[in-house]
Amino acid sequence: MGRQAWPVCTTEDFSTKWWNSTVIATESLDALIDQVRPFLSRGEVSNYLPELSQARSDELAVAVDLGANGVITAGDNGATFTMQSVVKVFTLLLALNYRGKEYVFERVGRDQAVGSYNSLETFIRDSGVPVNPFVNAGALVIVDMLPGHDPDSRAAHVLEFIRALTGNAEISMNIDTARSELLLADQNRALGYCLRSRGLISTGVEELLWAYCQMCAIEVDVVDLAHASRVLAGGSDVHVMGQVLRASQLRLVRRLMLYTGMYEASGHYACDVGIPAKCGISGAMIGVVRHHQGIGIYGPALDKSANSIGGLRLMQLISATLDID
Ligand code: GLU
Numbered sequence: 060m061g062r063q064a065w066p067v068c069t070t071e072d073f074s075t076k077w078w079n080s081t082v083i084a085t086e087s088l089d090a091l092i093d094q095v096r097p098f099l100s101r102g103e104v105s106n107y108l109p110e111l112s113q114a115r116s117d118e119l120a121v122a123v124d125l126g127a128n129g130v131i132t133a134g135d136n137g138a139t140f141t142m143q144s145v146v147k148v149f150t151l152l153l154a155l156n157y158r159g160k161e162y163v164f165e166r167v168g169r170d171q172a173v174g175s176y177n178s179l180e181t182f183i184r185d186s187g188v189p190v191n192p193f194v195n196a197g198a199l200v201i202v203d204m205l206p207g208h209d210p211d212s213r214a215a216h217v218l219e220f221i222r223a224l225t226g227n228a229e230i231s232m233n234i235d236t237a238r239s240e241l242l243l244a245d246q247n248r249a250l251g252y253c254l255r256s257r258g259l260i261s262t263g264v265e266e267l268l269w270a271y272c273q274m275c276a277i278e279v280d281v282v283d284l285a286h287a288s289r290v291l292a293g294g295s296d297v298h299v300m301g302q303v304l305r306a307s308q309l310r311l312v313r314r315l316m317l318y319t320g321m322y323e324a325s326g327h328y329a330c331d332v333g334i335p336a337k338c339g340i341s342g343a344m345i346g347v348v349r350h351h352q353g354i355g356i357y358g359p360a361l362d363k364s365a366n367s368i369g370g371l372r373l374m375q376l377i378s379a380t381l382d383i384d
Contacts, residue, residue: 087380088133092119095372102360102368105340108243110236114140114342114359119369122281123377124289124353130282139280140357141236143339144193146217146274147201148312148320149287151192153220154204155308163204166259167197171319171326188259191319193337196250202271203260210266214273223299224290225283237269237276244268279343284355288345291335292353313347321371324364328371332378336370344370348381 096119105111120134154163170190189197207213214232222230251264260267279287290297290304291313297304316335321328328336334354336346342359344367354377358369 084131088121088123088131091373091376091380092121092134094376095119095369098372099358099360099369102362104342104359105361105365107340108236108239110141110233110239111143111341111359116360118342118357118359119373120281120357121373122285122355124282124285124355126289126352130285132282135357136281138357139278140341140343140359141233141276141278141339142221142284142343143275143341144198145284145337145339145343145345146221146277147193147198148291148316148337148345149220149224150198150201150205150217150274151315152291152304152308152312153217154192154201155311156302156304157206158204160308160311163192163201166200166204167192169315172323187257189254191315193315193319195247196254199247199251199254199267199271200259202267202274203254203262205270207270210262210270210273213270217274218277220300221277221279221283221287224287225279226286227279227283230277230279230283232273233276233278234273236278237272240272240275241269244272247271275339279355281355281357284343284345284357285353286355287353288347288355289353291345291347292349292351294350313349316347321366322364324362324366324371328366328374332371332374334374334378336374338366338370340365342367342370344374346374346377351381 099117104114104116118135118138120136122130122132124130166188168188168190172190172194189200191197192201205213207216222228251267254260291309293309295306313335316337318329319325320337334346338344342357344356346354356370358367360368362368
């Protein structure tokens with residue numbers, strides 16, 4: 060099966076009614092990529108996993124899903140890459156839908172993280188639960204909430220969700236990357252045991268890690284990310300996989316992305332750019348322009364906060380072009 064015609068999921072507001080002043084044309088995207096490329100040499104690709112360290116630091120690609128006006132792309136857009144932390148946005152959405160807001164936020168916080176995304180220090184502050192769903196401890200608690208009786212069925216459910224949101228039935232997991240992460244996941248393992256000792260997860264740590272590693276290893280391209288982000292941009296309910304994603308859930312996820320999506324740089328990012336976004340350690344990045352556009356970016360050269368250098372700069376320029384706020 061190939062990429063299916065959009066929409067696999069349906070929404071009520073993907074019309075052109077918001078489509079007036081904020082047009083990004085392919086030529087302007089090309090120009091933005093040219094402007095950003097010189098900065099890529101300032102970053103380094105992640106060496107967290109051998110598979111990630113093979114990425115090319117000079118690669119940069121972007122796709123913008125304009126809804127009824129189609130998708131435009133620029134840069135090295137043939138590349139595929141694993142979602143890594145970007146998947147946390149979609150696992151959160153599934154958990155909100157499956158368990159409800161109250162259940163989810165009794166078990167993870169909604170605060171900005173101080174410190175590294177996978178550290179024990181950012182794990183638990185005064186509230187006694189992980190600070191938010193996008194630090195690793197919080198993401199593991201979210202995975203624990205998802206439907207499925209074993210790690211493979213849990214991960215398969217998330218994969219199906221991503222396929223439905225992107226309209227791409229060919230998306231799969233990069234199992235080598237998932238296995239490699241499982242072998243090297245001692246930091247996440249430590250978080251898992253802390254969570255379990257505090258009664259915050261019910262799944263066994265190894266099972267939970269294997270589900271999580273598979274979700275992080277879902278392999279996409281920038282067009283897939285743009286499609287999935289466009290769903291998040293919706294201002295009304297979205298029908299997908301027989302479920303209804305409520306507009307209020309999408310709004311909540313966008314808000315969290317705005318102030319917690321960019322690791323330690325989240326506060327600066329929210330102030331400078333103002334577009335809800337989420338980065339992953341592979342260089343994957345999504346951005347969501349409410350009612351308008353879904354943005355997918357791949358730029359594996361990372362800054363010291365593990366954010367995509369190219370992605371950040373592209374988002375700054377896109378935000379300025381759109382004059383969003
Ligand atoms: N799989 C990675 C981890 O859990 C994702 C990290 C990231 O993208 O920030 O450490």
